[in-house]
Amino acid sequence: MKPGTSRAAADAELQRLGPEIDRLQPPAAGMTITYGTGPLQQGLTDSLRQPLLMLWAAVAVVLLIACVNLAGLMFARGARRRREITTRLALGSGRTAIVRQLVVESALVASIGAGLGCILGVAVLQGLTGLAENALDLWQPIAMDARAVIAAVAVALVATVIFGLIPALHSTRMAQAPTSVGTRTVAGAASHLSRRAAVVVQVALGVTLLVGAGLLARSFTHLRGLEPGFDGRGAGDYFGTLRIPVGSGRVFDDRDAAGAPGVVIVNQTIVREYFGGADPIGRRIAIAGMQRQIIGVVGDVQLKPGFGQRGPLAPMPLAYIPLTQTNDAMLRLMHGWFSTALIVSRHERHDRAGASADGGPCRSAAAVR
Numbered sequence: 275m276k277p278g279t280s281r282a283a284a285d286a287e288l289q290r291l292g293p294e295i296d297r298l299q300p301p302a303a304g305m306t307i308t309y310g311t312g313p314l315q316q317g318l319t320d321s322l323r324q325p326l327l328m329l330w331a332a333v334a335v336v337l338l339i340a341c342v343n344l345a346g347l348m349f350a351r352g353a354r355r356r357r358e359i360t361t362r363l364a365l366g367s368g369r370t371a372i373v374r375q376l377v378v379e380s381a382l383v384a385s386i387g388a389g390l391g392c393i394l395g396v397a398v399l400q401g402l403t404g405l406a407e408n409a410l411d412l413w414q415p416i417a418m419d420a421r422a423v424i425a426a427v428a429v430a431l432v433a434t435v436i437f438g439l440i441p442a443l444h445s446t447r448m449a450q451a452p453t454s455v456g457t458r459t460v461a462g463a464a465s466h467l468s469r470r471a472a473v474v475v476q477v478a479l480g481v482t483l484l485v486g487a488g489l490l491a492r493s494f495t496h497l498r499g500l501e502p503g504f505d506g507r508g509a510g511d512y513f514g515t516l517r518i519p520v521g522s523g524r525v526f527d528d529r530d531a532a533g534a535p536g537v538v539i540v541n542q543t544i545v546r547e548y549f550g551g552a553d554p555i556g557r558r559i560a561i562a563g564m565q566r567q568i569i570g571v572v573g574d575v576q577l578k579p580g581f582g583q584r585g586p587l588a589p590m591p592l593a594y595i596p597l598t599q600t601n602d603a604m605l606r607l608m609h610g611w612f613s614t615a616l617i618v619s620r621h622e623r624h625d626r627a628g629a630s631a632d633g634g635p636c637r638s639a640a641a642v643r
Contacts, residue, residue, distance in 0.1 A: 275311075285310045335483045337429070342476040345437040348380065352445030359445055373442045380438025381431070388430035392423055512594070513539075513572055515617050523555045523570030530596045536566035539594040542574045547591060561593055562604060 275284050288309035301307050319326075352359075359372055396418045403416045512518075513525050521542065530537050538561055545554055554568045574589030 281311050332483065332486060335479050335486075337433070339476055339479045339483065341433050341437040342479065344383070345441055346473065346476070348376075348438065348441035349444065352376070352441050355445065363446070369446045372446050373439070376442035376445065377434065377438050380442070381434040384430040384434045384438070385427075388426045392418065392426055395422070395426075512617070516575075518575060519573040521571040521573060522553065523568070525570055525572075526594075526596045530598060532598045534599070536564045536599055537569045537596065538566040539570040539572055540568055541572050541589070541592045541594075543589045544591045544593060545571055559593070562595055562600060564599075566595065566599075 275281075288311065292307070292309040295309070296307065362372060363369065399416065399418055511525055511527075513520060523539070525539065526537070538559060540554060540559075545551060549557075554571065556567065558565050558567050560566070572594070575592070576587045577590045577592075578587060
């Protein structure tokens with residue numbers, strides 16, 4: 275927004291322009307479009323929010339497992355130092371001072387862990403960046419900056435307070451409790467109960483993380499074995515380059531020039547969802563500002579869904595139009611808001627007889643998506 279422009283004023287301006295936008299680009303039947311502003315960060319990361327929250331949840335479970343494990347070690351360490359703590363209390367040392375010392379020791383361990391974690395994060399960030407870009411479709415730069423270090427330190431301090439203070443309080447309380455030979459005291463029962471609770475929590479979190487990792491691996495295996503709907507080895511036009519099967523009708527050719535009647539090719543999902551499975555060849559639909567005749571039906575391709583709940587990969591309703599029958603405004607819109615992909619098949623060098631260098635037939639094709 276312009277400097278000095280409030281969000282309310284921008285919303286009012288968009289609402290004033292909304293009817294004109296709807297007139298130029300009418301919405302689909304039954305669809306209502308509202309216009310307004312939103313935070314830039316939310317708009318840029320809206321599609322990433324859910325997978326990142328799932329990733330953070332997994333990281334939080336791993337952190338909790340580590341903290342519970344360290345808390346159990348602190349309980350055991352406090353039990354071994356019971357005689358030392360009892361002696362210090364008998365000599366007049368206050369319980370607060372001992373608890374403070376134990377918490378400082380825990381904070382030292384947490385600080386060392388946070389430092390090593392930051393160093394390890396910088397070391398493996400380069401390798402994980404490529405994986406995250408492919409898995410989450412990230413385009414923003416990923417780096418270990420001061421905010422990440424501050425967050426790591428803050429998490430270490432919170433973990434120290436929660437998982438270091440409880441064992442410290444428990445150790446000093448155990449040291450103050452009376453001891454007896456051959457009998458089991460209430461403090462001893464409480465010690466066993468605390469350690470057993472820590473073990474139960476750790477096992478429960480571990481099982482949760484293991485089940486989540488198993489489901490993630492199963493989903494990954496399913497997606498790797500999913501038939502994509504095309505063959506990337508290529509052949510003559512767009513559908514031939516990707517070897518998308520043509521079910522009926524024809525593909526684009528020289529007849530579909532700029533001044534020719536508008537044509538469109540649809541996929542099987544459109545036929546199934548909008549035509550009830552009936553043959554749509556010859557029927558007309560309005561798309562990209564003009565009436566177009568359906569001249570062909572092609573197979574589905576597995577894509578990342580843009581709208582609706584269709585899963586991580588699913589066949590989406592797709593309509594293909596020839597590039598020659600698009601106007602300059604539409605091309606500017608597509609190039610401004612979307613990434614244009616060039617799909618080019620391998621071009622093999624061939625001799626005058628038309629054979630390729632390796633003796634096989636030559637082929638060359640290029641297509642624009």
